[in-house]
Amino acid sequence: MLLRYSTRKKIFPGPKHLISLPNYFFNIILTISNKKIRNILLNLFFPESFQYIKLTVPVASQYYTSKYGDIVQINLFNQPTIIISNPDFADYILRRNGKNYTLRFGNSLGLEYLGMKNKGIIWNRNIQRWKYQRLNFFQKALNNKLLDDAKYVSNDATDYVLKHLDKYEIETNIIDTMDLLRSITFTITCHLFLDLPIGIISIEKTKYYVNSIVQYFKAWEYFLLKPTQIYDEKQTNKHQKSIKQLNNVVNELISKRVMNNNCLFINSLLNALNNQQITKEEMNQCILEMLIAGTDTSSVTMFYFLLALCDRKELEEQLLKELKENSYQILINGLKESMRFKPVGPVIMRCAINDDIYNNTHIKNGTNIIINLVDMHRRNEYFVQGNQFNLINVEDKDLSNTNNEKNVFLPFGIGPKECVGRWLAKVEMEIIIEQLILNYSFKRANGTKTLEELQTRWDIAQQPTDPGYMLIQKR
Numbered sequence: 001m002l003l004r005y006s007t008r009k010k011i012f013p014g015p016k017h018l019i020s021l022p023n024y025f026f027n028i029i030l031t032i033s034n035k036k037i038r039n040i041l042l043n044l045f046f047p048e049s050f051q052y053i054k055l056t057v058p059v060a061s062q063y064y065t066s067k068y069g070d071i072v073q074i075n076l077f078n079q080p081t082i083i084i085s086n087p088d089f090a091d092y093i094l095r096r097n098g099k100n101y102t103l104r105f106g107n108s109l110g111l112e113y114l115g116m117k118n119k120g121i122i123w124n125r126n127i128q129r130w131k132y133q134r135l136n137f138f139q140k141a142l143n144n145k146l147l148d149d150a151k152y153v154s155n156d157a158t159d160y161v162l163k164h165l166d167k168y169e170i171e172t173n174i175i176d177t178m179d180l181l182r183s184i185t186f187t188i189t190c191h192l193f194l195d196l197p198i199g200i201i202s203i204e205k206t207k208y209y210v211n212s213i214v215q216y217f218k219a220w221e222y223f224l225l226k227p228t229q230i231y232d233e234k235q236t237n238k239h240q241k242s243i244k245q246l247n248n249v250v251n252e253l254i255s256k257r258v259m260n261n262n263c264l265f266i267n268s269l270l271n272a273l274n275n276q277q278i279t280k281e282e283m284n285q286c287i288l289e290m291l292i293a294g295t296d297t298s299s300v301t302m303f304y305f306l307l308a309l310c311d312r313k314e315l316e317e318q319l320l321k322e323l324k325e326n327s328y329q330i331l332i333n334g335l336k337e338s339m340r341f342k343p344v345g346p347v348i349m350r351c352a353i354n355d356d357i358y359n360n361t362h363i364k365n366g367t368n369i370i371i372n373l374v375d376m377h378r379r380n381e382y383f384v385q386g387n388q389f390n391l392i393n394v395e396d397k398d399l400s401n402t403n404n405e406k407n408v409f410l411p412f413g414i415g416p417k418e419c420v421g422r423w424l425a426k427v428e429m430e431i432i433i434e435q436l437i438l439n440y441s442f443k444r445a446n447g448t449k450t451l452e453e454l455q456t457r458w459d460i461a462q463q464p465t466d467p468g469y470m471l472i473q474k475r
């Protein structure tokens with residue numbers, strides 16, 4: 001009681017304003033139809049919210065981190081919001097008191113457009129339904145047997161896509177590397193979780209499906225956070241079409257399935273549907289989320305590693321030598337370093353379910369949390385060369401995060417809402433890169449930028465925006 005009293009007024013550092021308008025003015029300003037006047041007023045009275053409307057979540061968060069330090073409190077869309085890149089606080093939120101933070105925050109209508117509101121597991125704000133679907137479908141399916149199967153499935157899927165290398169060529173021997181990698185991970189996901197034999201989906205269709213996933217990500221970033229009043233009709237319609245398109249893909253994939261009852265994910269979903277434990281919409285959303293989470297994340301990470309190798313010939317040679325000797329240290333560290341340097345999930349967004357206290361400071365229920373992973377991953381206090389791609393940074397960093405001390409390297413998050421596919425991602429990325437490097441050499445094509453120069457979109461899912469064309473040659 002005493003503690004609660006003494007901590008009531010304390011808040012974390014952050015911007016202070018000379019003029020502070022009550023929160024309801026925020027909603028009044030949003031109703032102003034003149035965009036210019038609305039923006040001026042937002043910028044004047046609610047500058048933090050304006051930053052997040054203008055910029056993406058990671059970029060706006062980094063702006064406040066660099067100004068106020070590794071724990072910052074701001075007012076975002078009328079909600080207290082804490083931006084964290086302090087490892088102890090991040091570990092507290094994600095793991096030590098993780099149960100209190102299994103919700104993510106987002107715009108309710110936006111989530112409904114996306115099909116994520118109270119469905120699936122990534123952004124489901126119904127805790128019971130999230131838990132039920134995560135445990136019974138995702139975690140159950142991602143067991144040790146699946147991880148074993150993933151080894152040969154990853155090999156076969158890579159073979160299948162490589163057989164059609166010409167379909168990825170933009171000119172002779174120059175390929176769209178992102179497209180190639182996405183097709184491989186998509187094929188693996190379809191086989192492991194949807195019972196679709198490798199090769200049953202043509203390469204043309206695979207590319208169409210992969211593109212539908214990429215477009216869904218764009219819709220996700222558009223709808224997720226900003227207030228509904230800011231939506232633009234043309235953009236809204238475009239993104240709604242992308243969401244519909246990926247939902248159609250899900251139905252098409254379900255209908256392609258050859259029944260053989262081996263596949264735990266799709267089978268347990270269908271059983272639950274038959275027994276009325278889930279709705280058809282919930283089932284489809286779980287499949288959609290497995291496709292988006294399982295496809296783009298690993299392929300973006302592998303792409304960055306391949307790109308890094310293009311300009312580090314010595315490292316490539318050492319890697320090749322190691323792989324020929326069935327040794328995997330450079331491979332493992334190279335992938336870890338890609339996830340540190342350019343994490344595909346640069347921020348982890350959460351929300352406090354109940355009131356809480358950290359370091360004598362009160363965290364009110366409903367407080368938004370943004371873990372600024374990319375900032376934490378680049379700090380020189382924790383990494384030898386935080387701002388450079390160098391395997392030395394991760395040699396002593398453990399992916400299993402079993403170390404209860406401060407975890408500073410968290411590409412998959414940690415705790416009850418951590419990435420459910422982390423071990424599958426590790427297995428498939430290692431197999432795919434091994435097979436690619438043993439058989440092919442990769443060089444940056446004319447015009448393709450280096451890892452350091454290549455533009456990426458730092459949004460909730462970080463992706464390259466510049467093309468990743470590479471010259472590929474058989475060894």
Ligand code: HEM
Nearest residue numbers: 122293294297298301345412413414417418419420421425
């Ligand atoms: C390099 C590969 C990957 C990276 C870096 C990555 C990263 C992440 C991160 C940072 C989160 C948020 C964790 C949190 O809130 O604490 C997440 C969640 C998730 N990931 Fe991954 N992921 C990867 C691959 C995969 C794969 C291959 C799958 C599926 C097979 C997958 C499925 C999911 C799902 C379903 C969630 C949501 C879990 C929940 O909210 O309960 N991920 N991932």
